[in-house]
Amino acid sequence: MNRPLILTLTLLACLVLPGCAAVIVGGAVSGASAIHDRRTAGSIVEDQSIEIQASDRLHENGGPGRGNHIKSISYNQIVLLAGEVEEESDRDRAEEIVSDIPKVRRVVNELSLRPRTGAYTRSRDSLLTAQVKSSFLGMNEIDGFDSARVKVVSVRGIVYLMGMLTETEAQAAAERASRVRGVRKVVKVFEVISRD
Secondary structure (H helix, E strand, O other), rough: OHHHHHHHHHHHHHOOOOOHHHHHOOOOOOOHHHHHHHHHHHHHHHHHHHHHHHHHHHHHHOOOOOEEEEEEEEEEEEEEEEEEOOOHHHHHHHHHHHHOOOOOOEEEEEEEEOOOOOOOHHHHHHHHHHHHHHHHHHHHHOOOOOHHHHHEEOOEEEEEEEEEOHHHHHHHHHHHHHHHOOEEEEEEEEEOOHHH
């Protein structure tokens, strides 16, 4: 896949994904997405801090992130590790490193032992993430459902769903995501709450 097409797909994904625009304009907490979020503003900032620390620690001084593909996403201080590592020791070390970051409550280690994916697969995953997010729009059958409350991460066609949702919302989101073409599997990393 050529570079202009990859950039176009990435920008398309950023237009659909809440929070992506904040990264483009300097990492500020987006007011529009924060309004819909069930996390506190402090928790949102804490998640951003955890993600930065995780990336730094995983890639510094020969850490397990070097030469591997590791995504670390934090939502309400629950961190998802997804991607590919070539050694079991890198998988274990990545979890240990992230678990040691202050305020991390739990680590969900979904790292696979396999060679890292290339740009084509990652751009397809970005497009898949955008398609799953757009599939949530108009889910009127679930009272109070807000698609901005669901964080979607795709790796090799596996879709990880994060957020603070009720059991009904979580089940509906997972079901809807599973029907999107190209989704191989849906993994729920939700924090289930009672109605707010």
